[in-house]
Amino acid sequence: MELNNVKDVQRAALTHDGTHHGTRDSTRDAPHDGPSRRFDVLISGAGPTGLALAIDLARRGVRALLVERQDRLSPGARGTGLQPRTQEVYDDLGVLEAVQAAGGPYPDLAMWQDGRIVSTQRMVERVDPTPATPYSNALMIPQWRNLELLHERLRELDGQILFGAELTDFSQDSDGVRARLTLADGSTQTVHAAYLVAADGGRSTLRKALGIGMSGPTLAGMGPALLADLRIDGLDRDHWHRWLLPDDGFVALLPLAGTDHFQCLVWGPDLEPNPSPEAIRDRIAAGTHLTRDQVREVLWTSVYRPKAAMADRFRAGRVFLAGDAAHIHSPAGGQGLNTSVQDAYNLGWKLGQVLRHGAPDTLLDTYDTERRPIAAHILNISTRLHGSRTMRRGRDLHQLDIGYRDSPLTRELRTDLPEDALRAGDRAPDAPCTTADGTPTRLFDIYRGPHFTLLALGETDLDAAALPAAPSLVRTVHVGGPSPDLIDTNGHIRDAYGDGPTVFLIRPDGYLAVAAPANDATVRVAEALAAYTGAGLVPSAR
Structure with missing residues (x-):
């Protein structure tokens, strides 16, 4: 049927029959096969976190409903930077190519005084890509466009999103979550799900309803700021423009890649937080x-109040906190959105393992175990940057060095490793190579998808047929040895992973779960896979 308004979309989405062919979005046909309204996962909040999680679940065949209280995706450029690790996530989720086409690099910073540019500097450090890290620089894309592209990808996967629906009440028990949705016309509907994910932002109503506290450092030296998206005449688009104000405040105008817009940020110690278009024009003038007349159009405005805080826990029974609902960052360093997307990436594969592959519910406890220390670490970085006056942003913000060496899911079974060796828990690097017939490929192409990958380097005793996992769950790839699947033509796999012979088990989120010596690989990998296939968690060897 044709969906003409939000109310029609709501009715259609809420008659889901429990099969994986749900509502595509607010403009396309929706199923109306039955009254059950049951889903595997209910996600509250269609920001970057909720959309990324919905994409990951959709490609795993997990029945998820994403609900958003607004009647559309959020406007505004907001967070504009995608760090290299997030670009790797987007590569796996199938959205990176579109994001690259829509985005671009950050320009150099231009300082203005007396109507002219008096100095320029490279604010965002640029790093050359390597075979192991093909995405080596932050990518600028307005958040509204980022959301649009994530939404389009969700449509391709037939994922369900429901606009104009606010999750206003919920309860949970051992069988699942029962949630009440209040729709745009004031009516209510009830949805049942096995799990609920709160991706509803820093003011999360779900976090508050759970009674989960949130605390963090006080951000000194910056009160409210004005944020706006504008069309402006008289400025080049080759620089990030900045003016210092007499009260130690500033005005900054960033040309947004892929658009004719500028993002405006105005701050001063005594700034009146008036976000009206006329007030924005006055501030710029x-x-x-x-x-004032050169501010041709004010497209969107907001008052931004920097905060830093983290929730006391990321799980409460069948409910999970993700993104800003779990941690709020200073904008310094562009870490908040990126950390949020990676929350979704960590949680998505674990929900898939429990709901589709029989893994124990205790696997989901590792979401909190793994992500809270990461969020705390990144919160410290962004808070430190906020307190400093440095403008330069370097590789330490790329999130490529984040890993899970201390996770209960991680098993490093080799001994006498060099200090700088790649270890279980680290990010799995990329490496260009070829297939056995000489076709160019790379490891990221092999890893892409919802599966685990067994990477066997050299001659090993690995017997994939003896492992407790279906082919759809784990793919085995041999590099070298008597029957190789991949040829390390230029030694890039060796450079990244070592000489071998070794077997690595790579998680669906691109981290090394297991590193095993070649002569004991089958037994050791089988033990580790039990953590993901229903035999209970295997503690890490330390």
Whole structure:
């Protein structure tokens, strides 16, 4: 049927029959096969976190419903930077190519004084890509466009999203979650799900309803700021423009890649937080050489109040906190959105293992175990940057060095490793190579998808047929040995992973779960796979 308004979309989505062919979005046909309204996962909040999680679950065949209280995706450029590790996540989720086409690099910073540029500097450090890290620089894309592309990818996967529906009440027991949705016309509907994910932002109503506390450092030196998306005449698009104000405040105008927009940030110690278009024009005219009339159009405005905090826990029974609902960051360093997307990436594969492959519910406890220390670490980085006056942003913000060496899911079974060796728990590097017939490929192409990968380097005793996993769950790839699947033509796999012979088990989120010596690989990998296939968690060897 044709969906003409939010109310029609709501009715259609909420008559889901429990099969994986749900509502595509608010403009396309929705199923109306039965009244059950049951899902595997209910996600509250269609920001970057909720959309990334919905994409990951959809490709795993997990029945998920994503609900958003607004009647559309959020406007505004907001967080504009995608760090290299997030680009790797987007590569796996199948959205990176579109994001690269829509985005671009950050320009150099231009400092203005008396109506002219007096200095320029490279604010965002640029790093050359390597075979192991093909995405080596932050990518700028307005958040509204980022959301659109994630939404389009969810449509391709027939994922369900329901706009104009606010999750207003819920309860949980050993069988699942029962949630009440309040729709745009004031009516209510009830949805049942095995699990609920709160991706509803820093003011999360679900976190508050759970009674989960949130605490963090006080961010000194920056009160409210004005944020706006504008069309402006009289400025080049080759620089990130900045003017210092007499009160130690500033005006900054960033040309947004892929658009004719600028993102405006205005801050001062005594700033009146008035986000009206006329107030924005007045601020720009007062703080720069531009006139009010050169601010051709004010597209969106907001008052931004920097905060830093983290939830006391990320799981409460069948409910999980993700993204800003779990941690709020200073904008310094562009870490918040990226950390949030990677929350979704960590949680998505674990929900898939429990709901589709028989893994124990205790696997989901490792979401909190793994992500809270990461969030705390990144919170410290962004808070430190906020307190400093440095403008330069380097590789330490790329999130490529984040890993899970201390996770209960991680098993490093080799001994006498060099100090700088790749270890279980680390990010799995990329490496260009060829297939056995000489076709160029790379490890990221092999890893892409919802499966685990067994990477066997050299001659090993690995017997894939003896492992407790279906082919759809684990793919085995031999590099070298008597019957190789991949040829390390230029030695890039060796450079990244070592000489072998070794077997690595790579998680669906691109981290090394197991590193085993070649002569004991089958037994050791089988033990580790039990953690993901229903035999209970296997503690790490330390």
